[in-house]
Amino acid sequence: MIIVKANTCTQIVNTAKHSSMTDNPHIFKSPNRDEYWMGERIYVREVMNAPEEPELSVAICRVPTGVTTQLHSLSILEWYIIQSGTGLMEIDGHSAPMKAGDCVRIEPGQSQRMTNTGDSDLIFKSICRPRFTHDTYTNLEDEK
Secondary structure, three states, X not given: OOEEOHHHOOOOOOOOOOOOOOOOOOOOOOOXXXXXXXXXXXXXXXXXXXXXXXXOXXXXXXXXXXXXXXXXXXXXXXXXXXXXOEEEEEEOOEEEEEEOOOEEEEOOOOOEEEEEOOOOOEEEEEEEEOOOOHHHEEEOHHHO
């Protein structure tokens, strides 16, 4: 597991030129922009997750105080960028404390979960490449 501090986490993803780029800007909206409760014990607001942009998605996630998210894996690459609060990140059975400004890269297939260890909500950005869809998610708690 690699934890990167904020001052070195300025560029996570190279932005590639959109394949259908024209002289006009490509303006789009994420179809599900409202915060919702996901079964993995986390609130999610998908700020950029649209079928017409399959290369990348961005979500703002919120873990309530004292909650541990569901143990799961994704079949895609994911990064967390902690915005506020404190937590304990577990990847493939190895844990590390995280706080505002910390970043972590999670490889496809790695088991992961986050515990909010603070006194307030833990809020972080989740960046996925390619974009997150529910079929990229595997619940590892059901596999016992």
